[in-house]
Amino acid sequence: MSNFQFLEPEFKSLATTAKEAEKLVYISPQFALAAARTSLENLVLWLYQYDKKLTQPYDASLHNLLNDIKFKDLIPPYIWDKMDNIRMVGNSAVHGKKFKQLTTEETVRHIQHLFLMYVWFERNYGSPSKDRSQSIIFNPKLIPNADNTQQITANKEQLQKETEAKEKQFAEQHKALREREQKLFELSASLEEREKLLANIDAELAQKRADVEQAKIANSKIEDHTDYKEDETRKLKIDLMLEEAGWEIGTTVREEVAVTSMPSPSGKGAVDYVLYDANGLPLAVVEAKRTSTDPDIGQQQAKLYADCLEQQTGQRPVIFYTNGYKARIWNDVQGGPPRLVHGFYTQTELKRLIERRKNNPDLGSFPINAEIVERYYQTRAIKAMLAAYQRKERAGLLIMATGTGKTRTAIALVDVLMKANVVQKALFLADRTSLVNQAHNAFKANLKDASFVNLLEDKNQVGRVYFSTYQTMMGLIDEMNADGTRKFGTGMFDLIIIDEAHRSVYQKFGEIFKYFDSLLVGLTATPRDEVDRDTYALFGLESGVPTDYYDLDQAIADGYLVPPKAYSVPLKFMREGVKYDELSEEEKQHWDSLNWGDEDAPEEVSASKINKELFNTGTIDLMLKHLMENGIKTEGGDRLGKTIIFAVNQKHAQFI
Template sequence: MDKKKLSETDIISKFIMPAIQKAGWDLMTQIRQEVKLRDGKVIVRGQLGIRKTVKSADIVLYHKPNLPLAVIEAKANKHEIGKGMQQGMDYARLLEVPFIFASNGDGFIFHDKTNTTQLETEIQLADFPTPEQLWLKYCAYRGYTAAQLPLITQSYHDDGSGKTPRYYQLKAINKTIEAVSEGKNRMLLVMATGTGKTYTAFQIIWRLWKAHQKKRILFLADRNILVDQTRINDFEPFGTAMTKVTGRTVDPAFEIHLALYQALTGPEENQKAYKQVDKNFFDLIIIDECHRGSAAEDSAWREILEYFSAATQIGLTATPKETKDISNTDYFGDPIYTYSLKEGIEDGFLAPYKVIRVDIDIDLQGWRPTKGQRDKNGELINDRIFNQKDFDRNLVIDERTQLVAQTITSYLKRTDPMAKTIVFCNDINHADRMRRALINLNPEQVAKNDKYVMKITGDDEIGKAQLDNFINPKKAYPVIVTTSELMSTGVDAKTCKLVVLDQNIQSMTKFKQIIGRGTRIDDRYNKLWFTILDFKKATELFADKNFDGIPEKILVTKPEVIIDEDNSDFIDELNGTNEKSSEEDQPKINDPESDYKPADGTDFGSGESAEKWGEDESTPYIKFHVAGVTVKKIAERVQYYDTDGKLVTESFKDYTRNTIKKQFASLDDFTRKWQEADRKQVIIDELAAEGVIWEALEQDVSKDLDPFDLICHIVFDQPPLTRQERANNVKKRHYFSHYSEIAQKVLNALLDGYADEGVKAIEGKDALKANIIIPFGRPLEIAKKAFGGAQKYNAAISELETELYSDKAS
């Protein structure tokens, strides 16, 4: 056996795996092969998205399934023994393990982060460490005590379906368990929307519960949909040990309690259901979406956390809130683990986005009423210049609403009229008007189903009843929903493909939550990316340094009353657009089973009443409503998510040019590698793995060009030749006249196939099975009779490809 000729797979099976198993590692519970840690980033250009190919860790070794210890990266024996080390270290970084092994089958290079004197050593196959040796080194490295180990080693829940925590979820779980084992009682987990915070929380609770470290657990949320989705989905394995708190009664017979703040407390003493049990009743509390609800120190809901202050409390959020009044980190401490939107997109677990920024003339230039002009209701309009922040807040212009609705409709018609769409409006009145405009612009779709467009807001029971249908991928309707606040968070809309922003958004927390409505990926329904249609410049927040990071703590311990000069915060509050007073932060709840119903009955988000008060209680606040204004769209710019998380304005040709030039310094460099490749399809596939979407290029440039010519033309500005022109050039040169008559006929037929389909018609394993080749016989028969065998046939194909591209290779 010539070891140098063995494949990487053979090296693993014949040398590496036997060495590992001989050292005592259990094949069923401690060894996993081909561990895929990432899903592959989605690259989007135009209306196409494609996943980049990702490599898997060859072997990962575990103490138990929830505790990875080491990564092993293998290479074929023709390579140096340590060639796979850097790749292995990348996987180890994701898993946060200290042991990395690289091997070519001759032995191992062992990178040991626990060894401070010599990081890398070479060891023989027979000297591979035992599980006990690595576990002891790992425990010493992590500083575990004997008292911590029963909890540290407690297994996560395994339902037998094969679903296991993703690498970042496992890190979040393990870091939390480790912190609890150290006696920490306040923790914050920050994980981007769509990355499985609730599933992560379930696994944390499961391990603490099964280890008998925490016996009674409270999962606390502020919206019914969050509690119900949790109970039905991720928490289902708790079975009869779990209950949802209803009727303001805490039943001590259960161990796992899911509750709304609203069900546990209220302004009256008899509504404070949490006081039915002792202060030490709960020993673990998970606070979902902890940037809301009890986040503020003076919140009516903070009293629950303070009552159970002895319990371990873990806050979950995608968007920790740091303002002068509210600080998640002040209460929970700095996050013990953070997994950001950028990381999720780069790993391929979250959907990237493209942004279409629409600029409207009156938004940029402003609008001023004529002298003495009155609105549709007879109100005298204030004589001032109204700008973008005023529209649909202080001033309604019918034509602007119509233009926004028309732009949404046009986009859907030219892409996918059935794409799930959320339109974020300034308030409920705005959502009503937008719904009406969209219905009038889509009569054919509404005729098919009158739920094509729905308004889903806190005041509308019929609309709220359709929320489950909207987020269910199996339900086609509703397709378009208009909303103000209700759907900005906590709505798991996996197949939402269009997020429309026609709302003034100043809060980074709120912006990130809204963007999160589209970031989920669902391969089954071809949801790999989404579009943001922005009418209010909200996407400028992407450029803020805090967008994908933890905001700096700016809590003011002794807050002062601050009045901004233009009263914009006050007006925002009246209209339900101010972050602090919006639906998502409204603590005055009088119905424990409803979502956001202020105790006094006031709907701050409706915009219906003209009797809201302005600068003081003697001045009524009025929303003016006008029509007959000429409104035009003056610009529309498409931007894409770039590799560094920023938005770039570029065509797919630009993206391809930038991507290719990172790999090939010059035309000569590219053509040389192309000519040297035994199979051109390998290069085509490699570039596709880097995000070059060939279908998009063909649509953008020409479907008649070979990938070689597409690259030469787009990247290196060379005049292209079509596949047909290349095939004809080869035929004109009569280069294959030295072949037999039947071989010439086969080569001519292959050239015709190339002209129609490209190199796959020549190189594909079924090339000789094509209809144009079949008359010459079976593949093996053709290779033998026409060319003298498979080896000579392959040489003829290489010569044919050299001739095809010879004009570029000189």
């Protein structure tokens, strides 16, 4: 028997992964929690596949799957917290070389939360015909070998090897299955068969999703009396978040800290958590509310605790308040409203925040380095960003035409913020390796006193300005150090520079900007009326109103850019399309012989469809011939100059 036996009838594969985690509890907590994380991942992928409300995000890491807005709307907070707890402790088990050895009791608690997560899942997604009048209770005695730990410990090494072998075998079987499916697909005799195969797969998925939706509706009418242990889950979540940021419960973190001078009859109170520095001074207070409660209710309570600790110690702590599901930070001394954060600051990062309270510089008084930027619009853009930060705004968007020096403007902005001691660490993000390397070289050439880290080349180096692609940083967000702490914590960067900040970046990689609690500056050449409103919203701006902009027309008028020249290419088909009646007899015969699919040969193909639907060798040959004869030449006219050819799609590009 097993605590997860109830899953067997309908969800056998999920039951198998959960049982694997359960039976490893007394053998190895590390392996048990790693297996629990794998089980969670399988469940989350099941939900994305079969719940019609979910669409898999661009980057399908477990962290991103759990934090997708639609997923968080779908999953109740008290279940989402359990999922995130298992992800966090599983990450530490998988990636932390110095895995914190948990007690048997702690490991059992995590497995119990995995159990409760599956209870909720089965109650919502299982067959509506099942009798759910009785609650399913977790029974620790069902965990295998609970009374035989000595013998298990003796065989631990052998059992771990067997577990590793099973995981490897499962991965190989999974890979072989995927490869076989791909081969079958590739061996389909025709495009028509492939399309039919895909249509069948889509139809089966659509039917499964419809069945799942019906089950959910029916199950929602049955009252659930399960005790999901919300308070226990919330505390566990907060403890894990603190540990990931390098805090130790009982030493650098104390719980239920007594304070006096509260505005109550007794004047006494107890702070849920206080985070201390090495000298015993409070760096932060954490007010924890129930998972089902809005954490904002704790804001005033947390402020009163901070007041009391400031009176008692002379140092005002930074304020956090959370329900485990959402957390906010409030550094009320420096102004600015509370803001959502993904985790707690490290001890070093909190000390930096508190030290900066003494440093409230007038950013407009710092000179802008004319050796980095000398053009008026670059200086204007930097001043606009500095003014926004001075007003306690957290972000800004600079729109500058291609070729007008966006990167140099960003470098000069970083230079001012570092001299003002507002920024110690900055991160530059771009969507391509070549752009990251270009920015890295430009910063090194112009910012002489800083140290630089190109994360594409070395992920373990330490510096002041970091460079990465969005894709690489998405992967690094979830990485752990050898001691089980996060490699890149919430408060690591003071400023993030977002190159080519537009909708596609926001949609694919928006999680980066939610994860890091930093100042933001976006750079884009997209005209301001074409920037999507979601992008403006990311930077807290009104749609169509960037922090500063310098457009192509103005750059041309100022003489910094030259205008484009248009050339008319004398290819009739490209301008007017193809009409059957206007073709020669030979061309008509060729037209009739073409494969038009199930349709009759059309009477004409419009100019807009020429390259979209009719890849014409002759037309492309003529276009390339015209380019070779009339394009801009270099090296004495013997070689074609730098040229960009735009294609309609990937197929068209390959055809060209």
